[in-house]
Amino acid sequence: xxxxxxxxxxxxxxxxxxxxxxxxxxxxxxxxxxxxxxxxxxxxxxxxxxxxxxxxxxxxxxxxxxxxxxxxxxxxxxxxxxxxxxxxxxxxxxxxxxxxxxxxxxxxxxxxxxxxxxxxxxxxxxxxxxxxxxxxxxxxxxxxxxxxxxxxxxxxxxxxxxxxxxxxxxxxxxxxxxxxxxxxxxxxxxxxxxxxxxxxxxxxxxxxxxxxxxxxxxxxxxxxxxxxxxxxxxxxxxxxxxxxxxxxxxxxxxxxxxxxxxxxxxxxxxxxxxxxxxxxxxxxxxxxxxxxxxxxxxxxxxxxxxxxxxxxxxxxxxxxxxxxxxxxxxxxxxxxxxxxxxxxxxxxxxxxxxxxxxxxxxxxxxxxxxx
Amino acid sequence: xxxxxxxxxxxxxxxxxxxxxxxxxxxxxxxxxxxxxxxxxxxxxxxxxxxxxxxxxxxxxxxxxxxxxxxxxxxxxxxxxxxxxxxxxxxxxxxxxxxxxxxxxxxxxxxxxxxxxxxxxxxxxxxxxxxxxxxxxxxxxxxxxxxxxxxxxxxxxxxxxxxxxxxxxxxxxxxxxxxxxxxxxxxxxxxxxxxxxxxxxxxxxxxxxxxxxxxxxxxxxxxxxxxxxxxxxxxxxxxxxxxxxxxxxxxxxxxxxxxxxxxxxxxxxxxxxxxxxxxxxxxxxxxxxxxxxxxxxxxxxxxxxxxxxxxxxxxxxxxxxxxxxxxxxxxxxxxxxxxxxxxxxxxxxxxxxxxxxxxxxxxxxxxxxxxxxxxxxxxxxxxxxxxxxxxxxxxxxxxxxxxxxxxxxxxxxxxxxxxxxxxxxxxxxxxxxxxxxxxxxxxxxxxxxxxxxxxxxxxxxxxxxxxxxxxxxxxxxxxxxxxxxxxxxxxxxxxxxxxxxxxxxxxxxxxxxxxxxxxxxxxxxxxxxxxxxxxxxxxxxxxxxxxxxxxxxxxxxxxxxxxxxxxxxxxxxxxxxxxxxxx
Numbered sequence: 001x002x003x004x005x006x007x008x009x010x011x012x013x014x015x016x017x018x019x020x021x022x023x024x025x026x027x028x029x030x031x032x033x034x035x036x037x038x039x040x041x042x043x044x045x046x047x048x049x050x051x052x053x054x055x056x057x058x059x060x061x062x063x064x065x066x067x068x069x070x071x072x073x074x075x076x077x078x079x080x081x082x083x084x085x086x087x088x089x090x091x092x093x094x095x096x097x098x099x100x101x102x103x104x105x106x107x108x109x110x111x112x113x114x115x116x117x118x119x120x121x122x123x124x125x126x127x128x129x130x131x132x133x134x135x136x137x138x139x140x141x142x143x144x145x146x147x148x149x150x151x152x153x154x155x156x157x158x159x160x161x162x163x164x165x166x167x168x169x170x171x172x173x174x175x176x177x178x179x180x181x182x183x184x185x186x187x188x189x190x191x192x193x194x195x196x197x198x199x200x201x202x203x204x205x206x207x208x209x210x211x212x213x214x215x216x217x218x219x220x221x222x223x224x225x226x227x228x229x230x231x232x233x234x235x236x237x238x239x240x241x242x243x244x245x246x247x248x249x250x251x252x253x254x255x256x257x258x259x260x261x262x263x264x265x266x267x268x269x270x271x272x273x274x275x276x277x278x279x280x281x282x283x284x285x286x287x288x289x290x291x292x293x294x295x296x297x298x299x300x301x302x303x304x305x306x307x308x309x310x311x312x313x314x315x316x317x318x319x320x321x322x323x324x325x326x327x328x329x330x331x332x333x334x335x336x337x338x339x340x341x342x343x344x345x346x347x348x349x350x351x352x353x354x355x356x357x358x359x360x361x362x363x364x365x366x367x368x369x370x371x
Numbered sequence: 372x373x374x375x376x377x378x379x380x381x382x383x384x385x386x387x388x389x390x391x392x393x394x395x396x397x398x399x400x401x402x403x404x405x406x407x408x409x410x411x412x413x414x415x416x417x418x419x420x421x422x423x424x425x426x427x428x429x430x431x432x433x434x435x436x437x438x439x440x441x442x443x444x445x446x447x448x449x450x451x452x453x454x455x456x457x458x459x460x461x462x463x464x465x466x467x468x469x470x471x472x473x474x475x476x477x478x479x480x481x482x483x484x485x486x487x488x489x490x491x492x493x494x495x496x497x498x499x500x501x502x503x504x505x506x507x508x509x510x511x512x513x514x515x516x517x518x519x520x521x522x523x524x525x526x527x528x529x530x531x532x533x534x535x536x537x538x539x540x541x542x543x544x545x546x547x548x549x550x551x552x553x554x555x556x557x558x559x560x561x562x563x564x565x566x567x568x569x570x571x572x573x574x575x576x577x578x579x580x581x582x583x584x585x586x587x588x589x590x591x592x593x594x595x596x597x598x599x600x601x602x603x604x605x606x607x608x609x610x611x612x613x614x615x616x617x618x619x620x621x622x623x624x625x626x627x628x629x630x631x632x633x634x635x636x637x638x639x640x641x642x643x644x645x646x647x648x649x650x651x652x653x654x655x656x657x658x659x660x661x662x663x664x665x666x667x668x669x670x671x672x673x674x675x676x677x678x679x680x681x682x683x684x685x686x687x688x689x690x691x692x693x694x695x696x697x698x699x700x701x702x703x704x705x706x707x708x709x710x711x712x713x714x715x716x717x718x719x720x721x722x723x724x725x726x727x728x729x730x731x732x733x734x735x736x737x738x739x740x741x742x743x744x745x746x747x748x749x750x751x752x753x754x755x756x757x758x759x760x761x762x763x764x765x766x767x768x769x770x771x772x773x774x775x776x777x778x779x780x781x782x783x784x785x786x787x788x789x790x791x792x793x794x795x796x797x798x799x800x801x802x803x804x805x806x807x808x809x810x811x812x813x814x815x816x817x818x819x820x821x822x823x824x825x826x827x828x829x830x831x832x833x834x835x836x837x838x839x840x841x842x843x844x845x846x847x848x849x850x851x852x853x854x855x856x857x858x859x860x861x862x863x864x865x866x867x868x869x870x871x872x873x874x875x876x877x878x879x880x881x882x883x884x885x886x887x888x889x890x891x892x893x894x895x896x897x898x899x900x901x902x903x904x905x906x907x908x909x910x911x912x913x914x915x916x917x918x919x920x921x922x923x924x925x926x927x928x929x930x931x932x933x934x935x936x937x938x939x940x941x942x943x944x945x946x947x948x949x950x951x952x953x954x
Contacts, residue, residue, distance in 0.1 A: 175382060178378055178382075179375055179378050179379055179382070180375075181374065181375065181378075235400060235408065236408050236411050236412050237412070238400055238401060238408070239400045239401055239405055239407065239408020239409065239411070239412075240405070240408045240409040240411065240412035241401055241405070242401055242402065242405035242406070242409055243401065243402060243405070252412055253412055272397065272401065273412075276401065277397060277398060277401040277402055277405075280397050280401070281394045281397055281398070284390045284393050284394055284397070285390065285394075287390065288386060288387060288390040291383075291386045292383055292386065295379055295380075295382055295383045295386070296383075298379055299376060299379055299380075304375070307375065307379065311379060311382055314382065314386065315382075318385070318386045318389050321389065321390075322389045322392075322393065325397075326393065326396075329393070329396050329397060329400055330400075331396055
């Protein structure tokens with residue numbers, strides 16, 4: 001191994017990631033295994049063993065990624081992009097043969113969720129495009145290429161339908177363009193346009209049930225047994241945790257199965273109930289530290305590509321954190337985004353690790369000094 | 372470049388802002404509102420309670436409820452507490468209800484297999500009220516206990532139509548009318564979601580509730596007074612038979628009263644009757660009741676129990692022979708006492724008329740009046756089995772569809788037709804015996820249908836006993852109309868000949884001749900091997916000119932047809948003197 005890589009390697013970031021991943025395994029266990037189960041039995045639980053497996057695989061992939069110079073990926077922009085589109089198209093086609101929303105490709109041993117990997121693919125490819133020599137954002141025409149680049153995969157994901165993940169694309173794109181030098185006027189126009197587009201879509205594109213799902217968080221008591229159920233149960237769970245929490249495996253909401261999807265999308269409810277405000281806010285602060293570090297890596301990066309990758313990954317994490325945690329405490333609509341690194345789910349975990357591997361690579365290859 | 376780095380610092384602050392917003396909200400919900408939510412989680416759990424919809428009632432044409440509901444108590448186990456509270460509840464419950472080891476094991480298996488944990492699991496239904504009081508007293512020991520009032524099926528008239536009503540298991544129709552009309556009788560269950568305190572008691576009003584919709588009521592064509600009277604008359608007939616030296620076995624029988632112009636069944640009797648509330652509890656028989664009856668008390672005789680019908684079958688043979696041109700209304704056939712109609716081969720005994728009488732020369736009308744076996748054996752021989760068989764089917768008494776197409780009761784419960792031809796080849800001697808109603812066996816309902824066709828001139832109405840389906844509010848959901856299954860145009864002269872034969876029989880019978888209406892009838896005596904009386908049967912209709920009812924009476928081991936005619940006369944008299952039918 002190159003000593004320069006070792007010298008620049010961001011071990012603090014790596015440590016933070018591993019801490020969050022191990023914490024994820026713990027919480028997946030707490031939310032799927034009944035209290036009082038012996039340790040060996042716990043490990044036999046399929047959710048727990050799968051999560052451990054994916055943490056090992058994901059962390060391994062991350063370490064490999066971190067050792068490869070991220071600039072190498074520039075030459076693969078087009079193949080990456082096409083592979084990404086192909087996977088999303090396969091999901092689309094299979095989705096027609098299955099019921100309603102189809103987000104997965106069943107590989108037998110593993111359900112691959114291409115939209116998770118699409119986020120990472122877009123971070124690499126958009127960053128490469130924007131970091132090209134001489135590319136600047138001067139006028140409106142300069143936005144055509146990045147917009148076209150992102151909107152195609154985003155549309156495929158939106159049609160799955162997976163509103164949450166397609167919004168992550170907007171966050172990633174917005175932040176990368178912001179750092180790349182988007183003008184204030186452009187920002188204002190885009191924000192206004194986006195807002196009007198959303199309002200139009202809300203009233204004229206979405207079906208009734210989608211509309212209902214989006215606004216039920218404003219008053220979950222309208223439908224306490226239907227759409228509002230998850231939100232009410234999640235609020236009861238988190239609220240009842242109070243300051244100290246009810247103790248690991250001690251949450252009645254969790255243990256009595258009042259919480260749906262508690263090991264995936266609603267895992268923060270379990271954290272809130274069992275570890276309380278202390279555990280919940282600490283988790284959020286560790287997340288903030290992680291993102292802070294990632295942007296810090298970007299600040300020290302040797303080139304724009306590295307910076308864009310870092311802010312892209314940071315945007316992805318912060319947006320998902322906001323939407324996911326916000327959903328569990330009733331300030332955001334229920335959109336089905338997982339909490340990165342903590343929710344159970346292989347695709348999400350491995351994809352997040354790939355993104356973080358890129359960031360670690362940016363850190364490891366930040367030294368521009370010649371010797 | 373400088374701007375780029377500056378913007379990245381801005382992003383860091385944005386991330387911090389997001390986390391700050393989340394922590395602020397977390398603080399609000401966990402610290403400021405925490406007590407409230409803790410209380411909700413601790414004390415208030417949602418409990419999803421199902422409200423069982425009352426089953427529809429079964430009501431007679433004159434408004435007597437045969438099947439209805441009473442409140443019963445069910446005991447269920449809720450899964451919203453913790454494991455310990457559940458275990459404690461089950462343990463206490465087993466002790467208070469004095470469950471056996473086996474019961475406890477079965478209950479625990481049901482509990483561990485239960486997957487709908489948001490809904491209480493019903494453990495016991497129709498729990499005795501005293502037990503409920505005991506459970507309520509010890510309520511504090513059983514936090515996961517749910518006691519609910521759920522409807523329970525009862526049959527207020529006990530024995531009236533007890534067989535036909537059938538029964539329910541777990542409040543679902545499993546037999547009889549309860550089964551075949553289950554879809555209509557079953558209502559839509561309601562539910563409510565209530566908050567319950569830690570002790571398991573509901574708090575406040577239900578959050579959400581949907582009222583149970585009762586099932587539809589079934590209104591029968593059966594007239595309860597007529598049904599009741601017919602049953603009494605049959606019992607009187609059997610009692611009279613038992614009063615004689617040979618009548619010891621006369622404990623069972625059946626009767627049908629039917630409208631020949633529609634197929635409506637007005638009374639349907641099966642004796643021994645059963646109490647619908649305790650169908651499978653053996654009755655406390657008097658000692659002299661024969662074993663054969665005890666074994667067959669669950670048969671719904673008029674639709675389930677084919678019997679040898681004897682001479683009442685002769686009109687069919689007579690009409691068939693007239694229609695096929697094998698005899699004319701006026702042709703006289705000589706009866707000289709015991710006769711070998713097909714020669715000695717193929718029959719092991721000669722055809723003998725009642726006590727070996729010789730009737731002399733007889734035409735059709737007289738042959739019916741005197742019930743001459745030689746006459747009708749000869750006609751059957753002239754017709755041959757295949758032609759005779761066509762007339763079985765024509766009169767709806769063939770093996771298929773059994774019971775003339777009657778389908779108000781589950782078809783699987785209607786016994787099976789007993790046709791000799793289904794079991795073995797038919798010989799010439801058999802055909803002769805069929806001519807006077809031996810060999811094959813038929814149900815009372817099949818006989819009622821055949822007589823109805825003679826009375827109405829050849830229209831086969833499907834027999835039915837459900838008039839309409841009504842909603843709980845009394846709106847008609849479905850009106851069942853008479854259904855013509857088959858219609859045959861008999862020669863008017865031929866039909867009239869047979870009818871007049873029956874009228875002569877009716878007018879010469881001491882029981883039926885003095886009624887206010889003119890009765891066309893036919894007695895039958897089905898010889899039984901062994902001791903005691905043969906089966907006594909009577910079929911007929913009244914009034915002769917404008918038939919309103921068909922009556923079939925079968926007294927098993929009840930003596931000759933004459934005994935049955937007494938019962939029939941009482942029924943007919945009752946029907947017409949109390950002011951006609953219910954239509």
